[in-house]
Amino acid sequence: MANDFGDADYMSEALKIATVRGSDPKLSPIGCIIVRDGKILASARNRVEEDHDPTAHAEIVAIRAATAKLGLPELRGTTLYSTLQPCGMCTMASIWAKVRHIVYGAGRADVHDMYFEDRHVNTLDFVADAFRDDITIKGGVRRFECASLYYRPGDNPPLEEQGNL
Numbered sequence: 001m002a003n004d005f006g007d008a009d010y011m012s013e014a015l016k017i018a019t020v021r022g023s024d025p026k027l028s029p030i031g032c033i034i035v036r037d038g039k040i041l042a043s044a045r046n047r048v049e050e051d052h053d054p055t056a057h058a059e060i061v062a063i064r065a066a067t068a069k070l071g072l073p074e075l076r077g078t079t080l081y082s083t084l085q086p087c088g089m090c091t092m093a094s095i096w097a098k099v100r101h102i103v104y105g106a107g108r109a110d111v112h113d114m115y116f117e118d119r120h121v122n123t124l125d126f127v128a129d130a131f132r133d134d135i136t137i138k139g140g141v142r143r144f145e146c147a148s149l150y151y152r153p154g155d156n157p158p159l160e161e162q163g164n165l
Ligand SMILES: [Zn+2]
Pocket: 057, 058, 059, 086, 087, 088, 089, 090, 091
């Protein structure tokens, strides 16, 4: 059954997951939860460094956990919450996974370019151009709380932390 949680409440849950090991931007504290019918199916944070896995973004880890839990390769009727606008890989994975709604906190303009793989391709366009017309994406939920976890535009993070280079 659905509960009284709204997007801001679910984003708070994603923020909790994101910061479970701290909130320093060096830790890439990105969190994701996947919700269906008011229930959290899966939650995950970025695990790239600890798993030595460049695909272990929070969204990918959560999608894998949710599909494993359901025993299905798709997540129809779900909402994926991420503290940061999903990158191209995670947006495409969400489309393939049949996620219904993508909701994110901080947007691309709120953070340093290091969180995105392409200079100009905006992942919002992936959703807009998808064959599926039942998928939506929106951002800005708890935007400032989420953005405070990441390197910002104009910051000068160490090159070794810039995973897109
Ligand atoms: Zn990603």
